[in-house]
Amino acid sequence: MNRSSDEDVAAALSGGQPDALALVYERFGPLVYSIALRALGIRSDAEDVTQQVFVSAWRSRDRFDRGRGTLGGWLVTITRNKVADALRDRQRDSRVLLRVTGGASVTAPEAPADRVVDRIVLADELAQLPEAQRLVMVLSFYSDLTHEQIARVLGLPLGTVKSHIRRGLQRLRSRLEADGVAY
Amino acid sequence: MSHIDPDILALRALGETAGTAADAEHAASCARCRAELARLTEVVRLARDTDPRETLQAPPPQLWDRIAAAAGVSPALHNGSLNGAAPAGNSAAPSTLPIQKEQVAPEDSRESRPSRRRLAWPRGRLASAMAGLAAGVIIGIGGGVAVSQLSPAPSARVVARIELSPLPQFPQWQGTTGTAVMRSTASQQEIVITLRAPARPGFYEAWLLARDGVSMISLGDLSAAHTGTFTMPAGVDLRNYSRIDISLQPFDGSTQHSKASVVRGSLPAAALGAGATSRG
Numbered sequence: 001m002n003r004s005s006d007e008d009v010a011a012a013l014s015g016g017q018p019d020a021l022a023l024v025y026e027r028f029g030p031l032v033y034s035i036a037l038r039a040l041g042i043r044s045d046a047e048d049v050t051q052q053v054f055v056s057a058w059r060s061r062d063r064f065d066r067g068r069g070t071l072g073g074w075l076v077t078i079t080r081n082k083v084a085d086a087l088r089d090r091q092r093d094s095r096v097l098l099r100v101t102g103g104a105s106v107t108a109p110e111a112p113a114d115r116v117v118d119r120i121v122l123a124d125e126l127a128q129l130p131e132a133q134r135l136v137m138v139l140s141f142y143s144d145l146t147h148e149q150i151a152r153v154l155g156l157p158l159g160t161v162k163s164h165i166r167r168g169l170q171r172l173r174s175r176l177e178a179d180g181v182a183y
Numbered sequence: 184m185s186h187i188d189p190d191i192l193a194l195r196a197l198g199e200t201a202g203t204a205a206d207a208e209h210a211a212s213c214a215r216c217r218a219e220l221a222r223l224t225e226v227v228r229l230a231r232d233t234d235p236r237e238t239l240q241a242p243p244p245q246l247w248d249r250i251a252a253a254a255g256v257s258p259a260l261h262n263g264s265l266n267g268a269a270p271a272g273n274s275a276a277p278s279t280l281p282i283q284k285e286q287v288a289p290e291d292s293r294e295s296r297p298s299r300r301r302l303a304w305p306r307g308r309l310a311s312a313m314a315g316l317a318a319g320v321i322i323g324i325g326g327g328v329a330v331s332q333l334s335p336a337p338s339a340r341v342v343a344r345i346e347l348s349p350l351p352q353f354p355q356w357q358g359t360t361g362t363a364v365m366r367s368t369a370s371q372q373e374i375v376i377t378l379r380a381p382a383r384p385g386f387y388e389a390w391l392l393a394r395d396g397v398s399m400i401s402l403g404d405l406s407a408a409h410t411g412t413f414t415m416p417a418g419v420d421l422r423n424y425s426r427i428d429i430s431l432q433p434f435d436g437s438t439q440h441s442k443a444s445v446v447r448g449s450l451p452a453a454a455l456g457a458g459a460t461s462r463g
Binding site: 018019021022025026029030031032033034037043046047050051054055058059115118119120122123124126127131135137138139140141142143145146147149152153154155162163165166169170172173176183 | 189190192193194196197199222223225226227229230231232233238239240241242243246247249250251253254256257258259260341344362364366375377379412
């Protein structure tokens with residue numbers, strides 16, 4: 001999947017295509033769920049928030065303006081709001097519990113840090129890269145290999161590896177600029 | 184004055200020494216190039232900074248039905264990819280990400296297994312993280328084996344690159360592919376594994392398999408990333424433990440091989456030469 005197909009998904013949603021929600025969920029389900037899970041820590045809570053995000057996105061699809069931002073960025077914003085709501089509910093529940101039990105203080109949960117969201121967005125974009133480029137980027141990030149070694153190991157021309165790296169970094173950067181929070 | 188070549192900037196963002204003295208001089212005086220480098224460096228930092236819990240995770244397959252029902256839309260999907268396979272994008276796209284720092288198994292992998300399982304997260308979370316992350320993984324060996332003698336690198340020398348592939352008796356893993364790269368550093372031998380496999384309940388784990396086909400040593404799990412880096416256990420005779428096997432393991436608490444071999448392959452003879460017994 002590439003940039004243009006992300007735009008196709010956004011166009012499907014804007015155009016009110018009946019199967020648009022399925023397309024949006026297929027493309028962005030892991031992103032939304034991962035952010036929710038990281039923030040909430042409990043699978044069932046993350047599932048509930050994921051459901052709320054996509055249902056809300058579907059119902060308010062008229063408010064998604066492709067001219068003002070990306071679909072991914074819009075969904076990240078909705079996710080952060082729903083996560084904040086879920087954390088507030090939890091805090092309220094724990095205060096009630098506290099009154100009932102007179103127990104020790106309950107630590108307030110924290111909203112996901114902006115950098116955490118950005119790292120998941122980055123992971124999402126990395127997963128969208130074509131396989132060869134993804135492998136080059138993964139080796140660049142997580143192994144000690146230089147680009148020359150990567151070229152030899154993968155049997156790719158040096159120029160190809162360099163261009164994978166340059167374009168890969170630029171693509172990750174564009175995605176972070178569009179959909180990230182702190183970046 | 185011409186700006187720094189974008190290729191060079193990208194390599195510098197990754198921490199490589201690239202470019203000429205003129206480039207360095209230019210960077211010192213050009214705000215635009217400096218800003219560009221800073222932005223790319225931040226991307227690299229975010230990528231390298233990633234916590235295993237922040238990898239991309241696939242939602243459980245049944246969640247879509249709930250969402251479709253709540254939104255009042257048809258639950259039909261385009262390629263059925265949410266029914267347990269890669270959840271995102273086209274059917275060939277991996278659903279998870281290789282976003283994890285190196286996984287390094289301690290010297291004795293047998294000893295290390297229990298501690299590896301004793302991760303910092305509650306089991307449910309770990310399980311969900313792994314289940315999601317496993318979605319796109321693979322490893323196999325056995326197909327083509329390419330051995331390249333490479334020039335000495337700053338820290339590691341690549342000894343071999345091995346294509347991994349499924350066993351003929353397990354047709355369900357056809358299409359699974361992967362790569363294992365063996366490398367030597369001054370003190371140890373490491374193997375970097377990249378997998379591309381479908382999402383399945385459980386997680387993928389890498390093993391060294393002995394010639395008797397029975398004895399095996401766990402290298403570690405690959406579920407949190409498509410890529411894992413493992414230290415070859417010290418003192419292991421790689422002439423005996425000469426095969427790499429990737430299994431699909433259920434979340435049953437057992438540390439034994441599940442007998443579900445996904446892909447397998449042999450270490451190339453050249454890689455077993457001088458360093459036949461893995462240094463510690």
